[in-house]
Amino acid sequence: MRILRYEREKGTYTLAALANDERIYDLPYPDFMDMIYASEQSGKTPLHYVQDLIAGQGPIEETLEQLQLAVPITAPEVWASGVTYEKSKDARNYEATAGKLDADTFYDKVYEAERPEIFFKSTAARTVGPGQPVYLRSDSDWQIPEPELGLVLSKSGKVLGYTAGNDMSCRDIEGENPLYLPQAKVWKHSCAIGPVILLADAVDDPYSFDLACRIYRAEEKIVDGSANTKQLKRRFDELVEFLARDNDLFDGTVLLTGTCIVPPNDFTLKDGDRIEIEISSIGVLNNPVKKQESKIAAAR
Known part of the structure; x- marks a missing residue:
């Protein structure tokens, strides 16, 4: 499971999960570490946490090439x-x-x-x-x-x-x-x-x-x-x-x-x-x- 970050609207960024079949699923976090903290609080590994988040959720319409990708993490x-x-x-x-x-x-x-x-x-x-x-x-x-x-x-x-x-x-x-x-x-x-x-x-x-x-x-x-x-x-x-x-x-x-x-x-x-x-x-x-x-x- 791969995590990307893209600009959904000007100045607004969101995370998304890129599955092995190349379909993309939005995640309710603006930053990679926010997702990690949430997975820790849930007691699940990041992989299992993301899999649970996108289960039953439809992918977005855009392909990877159509998204305005950003740095996947704002590394300090x-x-x-x-x-x-x-x-x-x-x-x-x-x-x-x-x-x-x-x-x-x-x-x-x-x-x-x-x-x-x-x-x-x-x-x-x-x-x-x-x-x-x-x-x-x-x-x-x-x-x-x-x-x-x-x-x-x-x-x-x-x-x-x-x-x-x-x-x-x-x-x-x-x-x-x-x-x-x-x-x-x-x-x-x-x-x-x-x-x-x-x-x-x-x-x-x-x-x-x-x-x-x-x-x-x-x-x-x-x-x-x-x-x-x-x-x-x-x-x-x-x-x-x-x-x-x-x-x-x-x-x-x-x-x-x-x-x-x-x-x-x-x-x-x-x-x-x-x-x-x-x-x-x-x-x-x-x-x-x-x-x-x-x-x-x-x-x-």
Whole structure:
């Protein structure tokens, strides 16, 4: 069972359940966590609670493609994990060593270390949903999407659901100096999540998700990559445990779990590109790419 959020009237949002047969059923909640709280009060799992809510209820007339989808959850914080796949380690090494792949770096140490790399990625105001543009950073010349499985968490660290995420990244800024990581990762519209949340109790094995990333330029596919969460070096509970150490988690926090799909080293996103991130059983997160004017240049 998947949960989506859409704009029913201008400025008014509602949740809906997307069943396996692709039919959509309205839910009486504006926010994902409201539904979770109600399921807890009922003593039912979220999956069983939603199934009971829609039992005997007719689906809405619209299809998924006809709805104005919004971010499925207004996550108060989005965090991200790095170097959780070997492919990611190799890409970071390439950036940091100017292509000298035989040189060991701190990324090799992080990949093998007990402590994972976890960094702050986004706030609700910086995060966009399906169909909304992700922005290019104006002071970077080497930018890529990072398709990742996202964990939707409660304040106790429980995984409530899974979603698709795009951790936009500036490879040149991070490669220049690892201390520049926040600038390589965090800016306006640098994070996208969606299109839905797959309820955790509807998932048998979270280490069997297929991921794909397709990038289109003038509607011609120029990048096409795939991976599977079974390739992860770390476990999800391990990442969540480190995120929660001496830290307050908020209900609805999203933790992106790292990428295993990296475009060719000579590729960079351009204004007008379109990114599709697809995760099996979740769906396709589709975002156009937009160049934003430098605020420094605009102020001159």
